[in-house]
Amino acid sequence: MKYILLFFAMLASTASFAQINLPSFFSDNMVLQRNAEVNFWGWGNRGGQVLIIPSWSKDSIKVKATGYARFDAKLKTPEAGGPYEITVISGRNRRTIKNILIGEVWLCSGQSNMQWSSYNKLQEMIDELPNANNPKIRLLQVSNIASASPQDNIYDSWKECTSETANGFSAIGYFIAKQLSRELNVPVGIINSSWGGTPAEFWTPAKYIEKDQELLNNAKVHKPSTGKPHEYATLWNAMIHPLAGYNIAGAFWYQGETNVGTYSGYNKLFSTMIKSWREAWKSDFPFYYVQIAPYDYKSPANEQKGAFLREQQAKTLNVSKTAMAVITDLVPDVKNIHPTRKKEVAQRLANIALTEVYGKNATDYKSPVYKNHKIEGNKIIIDFDYLEGKLQVKGKEITDLFIADDSKNFVPASYKIDKNKLIVFSKDVKKPVAVRFGFTDISMPNLFNDKGLPVSPFRTDSW
Incomplete structure (x- = not known):
């Protein structure tokens, strides 16, 4: 009996060593960037061989897991299409990811105006939901979680776009995906990693904040509040860092309202954040953002903080491969910090991407x-x-x-x-x-x- 128990214990041990773990966003329904060498990683048997078999290719990829059990590979993706599968084998264990599309992947981030959705009674999105069933669009909603240290994974997976999955998803992100997919005739994956009321310091790695005294001083201005974190880098750690390396075509950003109190340092902060993301991805990807909308911040007459913040955003255009959507005309009510015309904001961002990334022939597609x-x-x-x-x-x-x-x-x-x-x-x-x-x-x-x-x-x- 003792030997039988030992035998089964050894089998269990072998199985646990041979198990395959993938980041949650390497999931069914995901989109991989087309015509690229995309990064693909996970965890398997320490020091063991991992076999990766993409169904679009005749070739399989063999890599070894490190002593920390992590493996890294690059998969060559074809032109847009699908659905495909990827099978991962480590020892006797096998994982298959299904219903994968190859197309264009974009990351959306920022604070509440990027996050705003049908859950916020946004009528444009509520009206859109019955028509939102589109298998060529895939959505990855990143949960609002903060961390004091950089994380390797999130808790979320890709969903096919339906009336149900689009409900609660970023309206701007959805409308961008819809326009890009329609005009490019390719699948589009949109990652929404945004959190209302958060300053840009929260989305910037700690090492960049801590080595600049002005950025550090401004970061310490933000005080604890109910329902959100209050420390710099915490959203970078939990909501962006895990995604770093997942190939994207570029990023869209809508944020700034929470930084009006420290407007003088925003250009430096924002430029630093953009550069830090690009360094983490090892990619000089395009970064397109929205200039904050008119809103009554109750500023003193001689210090219009919203105006000064918009000026700082305009200065960030000195960073390469950036562009800014101006929306001063899309505000029904300057006492509402959440303007309701999100579809037109998305259209302006999408038009910039279509022209600068995808070669659409257009003039004056950006605000002067x-x-x-x-x-x-x-x-x-x-x-x-x-x-x-x-x-x-x-x-x-x-x-x-x-x-x-x-x-x-x-x-x-x-x-x-x-x-x-x-x-x-x-x-x-x-x-x-x-x-x-x-x-x-x-x-x-x-x-x-x-x-x-x-x-x-x-x-x-x-x-």
């Missing part, structure tokens, strides 16, 4: 952003980046346009439009020094490019 200015007599002439066509005003006069001399007293300005230049002046200002446009928390100015995209708010001074 202040480039420089020159003073000629009693006029200030403004030039813009991302503007090929003409400027246009929707209304009788440009709203929220001001000019000042060296007294720093801004007065309403007159203007002329010369194709893609804005000429600003006032009969009351003989020697102008500075122009401000839409530079308040709640401004919804009416200057656009000829494709209907709003000009980003700006100021020419640094007062």
Whole structure:
């Protein structure tokens, strides 16, 4: 009897050593990036051989697990298509992942405006749900979990897009996926890893925060609150770090409202966060983001914190392969920090990706952003980046346009439009020094490019 028990104990031990564990997001229904060498990893028998068999290929991949039981492989993916399977064999154990599509994978992240969904009574998404059954779209919803240290896994798996699975999923993420899949005619996987009310420090690795005193000081401003973490890096650790290496086409980001109190350091923080993600992925992937919407932050008149934060976001365009969607015209109510027109926000982000990543032939697909200015007599002439066509005003006069001399007293300005230049002046200002446009928390100015995209708010001074 003793030997029989020992025999079964040895069998159990062998089985446990030969078991295969994969990250939860290597699951049925997942999407892998097309035409790529995608990273594929997991845990098996320590030092043992792991065989990986993708059904789209005649070739299998053999790798060895390390002494820590982790194995890493690269799988060459074909053009878009599917469904496929991947079988993983370690010892006598076998795992098969089914219903895999090959297509485009994008990561969505940020705070509540990215997270906003039908659960928040968002009518656009509620109306969409009956039509949301689309097997070419796959959704990965990352649970809101924080951690004091970097994690290797999450608790979530891919779902095929249906009326049920789209319910509660990021509206912006869903509408981006729908547009990309329709226009590219390929499967699209969207990862939503966002959490309402969270500052960018939470999404940035600790080592980058701790080596910069300004970032560290600003990170310590955020105090404990019910329902969310309050320490920097904790969401990076639990909601982004586990995904690092899972091949993506790029990232979409909508966040900033929670950082208005420390706006002066946001460009540095945001740029650092983008670079840290790219380093973790070992990929210079595109990063497209939304400039925060007009909202009444109750700022003092001389310190419009929302305007200053938007300015910092515009400065982040100096980071390579970034682009910004401006949404000053998509706000029904400046007392609601969650604007309800999410479908148009998604469309602006998707159009940027379609043009810059996928080669769609388009002009003026991004909002004009202040480039420089020159003073000629009693006029200030403004030039813009991302503007090929003409400027246009929707209304009788440009709203929220001001000019000042060296007294720093801004007065309403007159203007002329010369194709893609804005000429600003006032009969009351003989020697102008500075122009401000839409530079308040709640401004919804009416200057656009000829494709209907709003000009980003700006100021020419640094007062």
